[in-house]
Amino acid sequence: MAKYSTGGSSGSGGGGSCELCGTSSDSLTEANVAGALLEVCSDCASSHNDNQQTDSGDDEERERKRKAAQNTAKASGVYDGDSRHWEEEGTNYDDDPLPYLVSNYGDVVEQARRDEGLQRGELADELDVSENDLLAVEQGRANQANVGGSLVEALEDRLDVQLAEE
Numbered sequence: 001m002a003k004y005s006t007g008g009s010s011g012s013g014g015g016g017s018c019e020l021c022g023t024s025s026d027s028l029t030e031a032n033v034a035g036a037l038l039e040v041c042s043d044c045a046s047s048h049n050d051n052q053q054t055d056s057g058d059d060e061e062r063e064r065k066r067k068a069a070q071n072t073a074k075a076s077g078v079y080d081g082d083s084r085h086w087e088e089e090g091t092n093y094d095d096d097p098l099p100y101l102v103s104n105y106g107d108v109v110e111q112a113r114r115d116e117g118l119q120r121g122e123l124a125d126e127l128d129v130s131e132n133d134l135l136a137v138e139q140g141r142a143n144q145a146n147v148g149g150s151l152v153e154a155l156e157d158r159l160d161v162q163l164a165e166e
Contacts, residue, residue: 020044099164106140112159
């Protein structure tokens with residue numbers, strides 16, 4: 001039988017050629033190779049059989065990874081079971097949604113700020129916003145940093161740029 005065929009063997013153990021290496025053998029076994037059941041020789045079966053991993057091993061590995069992730073989160077102090085600390089008092093992102101931004105908005109803001117001769121801290125003070133929020137905008141991370149649409153509008157007005165898509 002040709003190498004890498006997908007069938008045609010006379011059955012397990014009935015003789016023929018290994019569907020992986022083509023070796024003739026009287027003792028072929030069925031093996032799961034990349035999701036396909038193939039008739040293979042004992043050498044190929046021992047090195048290519050995906051069925052050799054047990055389901056319980058997969059479950060144990062999944063559980064181990066889940067516990068490791070939980071322990072990492074607990075150790076970092078990021079998660080304490082109370083999500084209220086993520087929003088500052090008075091912050092309501094539903095009232096100040098971030099508009100769809102042009103693809104290079106961060107570069108546009110940074111270049112316009114520099115053209116105005118302003119340091120990041122100076123512009124942040126002028127607009128009465130956090131320097132970290134302004135940095136997030138310049139780095140193209142406005143959405144991840146939960147920057148509000150009012151900052152985008154203020155930057156557009158102050159720097160005379162267009163950041164929101166029309």
